[in-house]
Amino acid sequence: MTDTDLRAFYRRYIDTLNAHDFAAVRDFLGEELTYFGDSVTADLIVSALTDLGATVPDLHWEILDLSVDGDHLAARLVNTGTPVREWLEVTPSGASFEIQEFAVYQVRDGRFAHMTNVHDSDALRRQLAPSD
Secondary structure, eight states, rough: HHHHHHHHHHHHHHHHHHHTTGGGGGGGGEEEEETTTTOOOOHHHHHHHHHHHHHHHTTTEEEEEEEEEEEEEEEEEEEEESSSOOOOTOOOOOOOOOEEEEEEEEETTEEEEEEEEEEOOOHHHHSSSOOO
């Protein structure tokens, strides 16, 4: 895939996430897939995203920066939402969050082969914790 193709691929992936069409995420996942270096199945990724979508029904991803290097993508995103179920050991309080996420991927044969992402969970918890 060219740089332009990879950028378009990733934007379609984010659009699919933002539509909360988590079953369709499977179309972006390779047969052999690792997440943080561990072998995972597409079913596991879809299940985790489906659960996350139920926990944060208005979850939204926005791409701030996207870099392509060969078959690797790196993205800086802003994630926003308001949990309606306990998440990260915080009971929902009606509070919303806005955090940055950093994600790195490798694409092979038009699908993700390796995925990893990080965000500041402590900052997220602080935003969600009820004020005293």
